[in-house]
Amino acid sequence: MSTGPALFSILRQGQYLVASVHTALDDSQMLRLQGDLVEEVGRSRSRGIIIDVAALDVLDSFGTKTLGAIAEMARLRGATTVIVGIQPDVAFAMVQLGMGTGAVATALDLEEGLAFLDDTLALPSTVRHGQ
Amino acid sequence: MTATSAGVEGPPPEADELLALLRRVVGARVGGHPDAEDLVQEAYLRVLAASDRIDPGMTEAYAVTTARNLVASHWRQGDRFKRHQHRLVDLDEPDDPVRRMEGIEDQGAMARALATFTDDERELLVAHEVHGTPTAKLAAEQNSTAGAVAAKLHRLRARLRVEYLLAHENIDLPSDECRPVLVAVSLRDRRRQRETKAENHRLRCEVCQDLALRLEQQEPERDDFARIRIAVDADIVTARQKARELASALGFPGVDLTVIATAVSEMTRNIVRFAGEGQVEIELVNGEAPGRRGVQVIVRDAGPGIPDIEAAMRDGYSTYHGLGLGLPGARRLMDDFELVTADGRGTTITMTKWQQGAKK
Known part of the structure; x- marks a missing residue:
């Protein structure tokens, strides 16, 4: 685990957590992001997570796998995850390499990500209120 | 200047006077350098040899110019020597006793390193690196071209760097593969490094990896x-x-x-x-x-x-x-x-x- 300053930030926005990656992350830092996020979901009782990866230089197999793991762990903790900001170059390389984020939701940018979470999370809660 | 220099028709300066003048001129430029007196004597001999060509009253001026030229060429030689020294080892003047001791050890290591070369190779290295003989002159002596001699010197220097490092650290190389690899690294020759499988060898051989990293320390940054x-x-x-x-x-x-x-x-x-x-x-x-x-x-x-x-x-x-x-x-x-x-x-x-x- 890296012990230096975090190269990402996790900010609370209402019921959501917004995780912004500031620069290229190595594997330990990816894992640190994973640990911090999963913990923060419980602490702030968040329903949704937006991970902004626009500043990541590459999304290789490890990075992709870790994002998938974060989404799955967050789901088990009751939160929905959406990845935003995958750059066109990175998307191209990911497909060439032979992977996608698969089951993890993606959106173009932060705005779309927020809209996605609003849509996804609004329906069940409305149903619950309506009962 | 002495009074005699003012008089155009004055008698030529006496030998002692001329020597004193030369010592002042040389001393002002090289200080207490061990070669100072040699330079003075050399300048004096040249002035004497040329005395019949020198206009009356111009002896001092001629002596001063000769001395200046000698000092300048002496510096150039020293400078060339210095410029080439780094190719052997760093021989900065040791300024404290510990470093002076290291200097003595250095000389022993250098002698042991040089002992691994053939007589011809050693002669060539010494002629160029120590005596500063230009490659063109060495080439003429060997019926070769300056380029070929320079290339040969380049290879010898690379080998010497390796042998010196080994002698200085008292290292016995663990395998027969090691030496060619280290020479290739020292030569900074990518083709030779491929031929000797240098990179693979370095990953397996800790001794060589350590030595190679040190040989590469002076490797200039490359942008390709x-x-x-x-x-x-x-x-x-x-x-x-x-x-x-x-x-x-x-x-x-x-x-x-x-x-x-x-x-x-x-x-x-x-x-x-x-x-x-x-x-x-x-x-x-x-x-x-x-x-x-x-x-x-x-x-x-x-x-x-x-x-x-x-x-x-x-x-x-x-x-x-x-x-x-x-x-x-x-x-x-x-x-x-x-x-x-x-x-x-x-x-x-x-x-x-x-x-x-x-x-x-």
Whole structure:
């Protein structure tokens, strides 16, 4: 685990957590992001997570796998995850390499990500209120 | 100036007076240098030899000019000596007793190093490096060309650097492969390094790796080549960023830069996961077609090797719960991809991305 300053930030926005990656992350830092996020979901009782990866230089197999793991762990903790900001170059390389984020939701940018979470999370809660 | 210099018709200065003048001129320029008196005597002899050509009353002026010229050429020789010294070893004046002791040890090591050369080789080295004989003159003596002599000196110096280091550290090389590898490293000759399998050897031989790193310490930074040691996670990021940086110098479009960086990231991660340590060399290379350039990435380790290459090259094969995309994925990302592995002897992957290269 890296012990230096975090190269990402996790900010609370209402019921959501917004995780912004500031620069290229190595594997330990990816894992640190994973640990911090999963913990923060419980602490702030968040329903949704937006991970902004626009500043990541590459999304290789490890990075992709870790994002998938974060989404799955967050789901088990009751939160929905959406990845935003995958750059066109990175998307191209990911497909060439032979992977996608698969089951993890993606959106173009932060705005779309927020809209996605609003849509996804609004329906069940409305149903619950309506009962 | 003495009174005599003013009189045009005055008698020539006496010998003592002339010597005193020369000592002042030389002394002002070289101070208490051990060669000062030699220079004075040399200048005096030249003035005497030329006395019948010197106009009356001009002896002093002639002496002063001669002395100045001698000092200047003395400096030039010293300067040439100094300029060439670094090629042997750093021989800065030791300024404290400990360093002076080291200096004495240095000389012993140098003598032992020189003892490994043939008489001819030693003579050539000493003539050029110590006496400062120009290559052109050495070439004439040997019926050779200055270029050939310079090349030979270059090789001898590279060998001397190695032998000196070995003698100085009292190192016995563990195998027969070591010496040619170290000489190739010292020569900074990539072709020779390939021939001697220098990179692979260095990953296996700790002694050589240590020595090679020291021989490379003075290696100038190159903007078309980089070697990065891979041992921890952070090195993966360093390697892929360096690959991106070098490739961008060739004007690759952004998408290719990301593709190259992704391939480097995948392959260097294999080192960290499976081999523990290794290295990546990134080099800008020329293709067969004229003007076609590319980025070649050589990822090397001396780890366990890949037991089943066919399986490893298949999509979805993974030994550590990864996505099993590393090798086949990297092959898709790059234009050329070659994998050499031997059980217990490590893995070398050579992959190249060409400018406007056609995808495989």
